[in-house]
Amino acid sequence: MHCIAFGEAGMIEVWREIAVAAPLACLVAVLADAFALPRGRMSLPLRSPGGTVVLVLAAMLVYALALILTGAPVVSGVVVAALFGAFALISNIKRRVLGEPLVFTDFALIGAVFQQPQFYLTALRPVQVVVLAGGVAGLFIILAALSNLDLAARLAGLGLGLIAGGGIAAALRHIDFSASNDVPDPDHDVMRHGLVPCLLAHWYAWRHTADPEPCQLPPIAGASRQLVVIVQCESFTDPAVLLGDPVLLLPGLEAARRGAFQHGRLMVSGFGAYTMRTEFGVLFGRGEDMLGTRRFDPFLTARGEASHALPNRLDRSVWTSWFVHPHDMRFYGRDRLMPEAGFDRLVGEDAFDPPAPGEGRYVTDAAVADRIINLAEQDSAGASLIYAVTIENHGPWPPGDADAAHSAAPYLKLLGRSDAMLARLMDALPGIGRPTILCFFGDHRPSIPGASEPGTERHTPYVLIRYSADGTPMPGSAAECDLTPAELHHAILDAICLGRAE
Template structure:
């Protein structure tokens, strides 16, 4: 058996290296070296990772050529997925995306809608074919499995050393998936970023004194799904949103919110506004800060408030397990979570998700409880894509997006009308989590900002003047602007 294994391995291993290099070369952006080559460190990590995967599949199947083909298919699939994601969202695959694999099966509509039919067929067929091939072409031979286990252990140790060397070299001090994939390759970038993320330290706990709630003020923060200014997005002044324009005119502070994601990554914006830690300070955690948010909970906005004086609600009409909100939000200091089970299903003709009108009703109902100071953080979902065009629409996907955007603007209008009538000081913050990804109309580019408005009303409903205009703010800076508004509310109360 060993006599037949050696010749097979002598062919399979060079074939493995060639296929891994070709699959990696398919990942965009291309390398920075001659003919699109990656760096030597990246190539070393890629080959060690491929050899480690080969050893694992050889241990499982006992078939060297099947193991080599399996590694090539998996590497090529990653490159294809990364290229699709880069086209739709403006960012290659990042290591933290793998934490969402469970969500892909729980809520496939969020992900499959970004794929073209042929891409779904290729991915499903390729992965399904790989599974069938592994089963049909496996054998019961022991020697190949022992060789595979040895290769896996040896290559795994070499891979750990190569990754540690990359991290020590400081490549990840300023994480940049686009530049790092070009330099290292996709798989090496994923592994090296993950290795650096694992080593990232927690920030020290927040020691600031909690803010009292003696004023009985109400703070309402609305994180609006895919909300942006259509004038900025499409360049047509006729598309101006009346609610947004009115809010800007009354605002204590208003401007652009410099979100880092495009078309997705709600949790990056949400984390910044809730926790106030800037992305530069997060390092590798910036790609999905919710993965470590529980360990940073002392910085969260609800935990900055006196729990004995403030009611604190988190409202999101969706599965709270998504992004781990069911764990993160209670740890962050929210007293009550108002999830999808608190809303009736959308009526026929209302779309796939709970409407912004229903969200407004719930926010205003919670706001009626004025015995204590209150914080309501609401995350909408009605305007989540895709936005299928109706028959006969000339504007393709723009018209259905604008219809839902008008619903979000109507939500803002109702809050502007009704919150100042509550007879208590009110702070209202309304912002978009990211721009929509609409093929041919709104695509990844340099401009990613969304609008935000921060308004303050006295107990008699009078809008309180402030700077009104502010430079472009990152979500973490908006967190601190909200804290400033809350502190002013207490001082004035």
């Protein structure tokens, strides 16, 4: 490190360096953002004028912050180039794997990346992990080696930062981004305005989204000693539909469809991830058309919507509610959110034995089925709601081969265990002697290169089965009925009310 004298000559020299480095940094930022997918028909399309203004201001703000930190105008330009290039690279990788560019709520998961790295790093190729890790390490080394104690540069950075920050705030207030649409579309918005402008515009709209009015509907009592079991199954889908091969029909799923009160396709929005979007819809009954930019990660604001949650919609003087998930409940903040949503008891990973050798990385679906049946069999004078989230069928899955069925073989093996869980619940729950509703659905399709990749078709199956107290399946409609996760929430409530009326 070295110190540059603070004075008029020093200030002039600093501004000369800034006058060269800052515009170049902004130009590199614009070029890097132009490579963020999706792009227009041109190889380097210009984004909207408003998006370009926000992008340049954002680059200037980053440049100013780096200048305050390092005191080095040229190094600060390198920081801007590296950061905006990394945003475009990460967004493109994510879009290839999950079918969606980077969204602002992804930054809320940075802590989870360190808590559960296997959830995220397995989506990258080894060379990509090395490049990203090396880039971050190299950037810190450069910053440490080339920083100085120049006060003039830091004062200049402070001035630039105030101007750029004020300009971004004004632009976000007055430029017409499409973030205010009922269902914001990241692909459309990135192609039109650019990646970084959309991250900022969506975040700005999110900050100004108000909580809904508290639910004023009367609580639901349901039938005497009614049992409701809802299973949100990790990466569960119909392999016959996914791979286009009727031979792959799942026997448990087919039996459930034949005996279902209602079944069909669950029209989930996520692919390969974003469990919380489906989970929020089913638990809170609020569709993505109501959420605006909250739809990207509705759990971040779900505490303000807790009165709409399924357990809170039930008469809590009659119902006891369990939330079962054999994983760290701090993930997505479930440990704090679920009690506010009305769950009386949480059953987390500490309630399960670790997977035995050969059982895989996660607690098995068979163990979750055991726990559900145990809770359902407990003597209870009241009604019971059990909401379970499985995890055994979580990836990673190996890269694809030319043969899609071979590529998906590890996934299909785990999918068979999830189907066996469904069959076991269908066998055990009718014999408990309580009027029962069983709802089973997949949270999203898997992302398996070569076999299951992002596309327009993202639906998963759901089944809603009703049993009388003597275990007899209660008939419903034989026709398929497509539902969103929020509509499934209301279908479950309707089924509970039917039990009360019968």
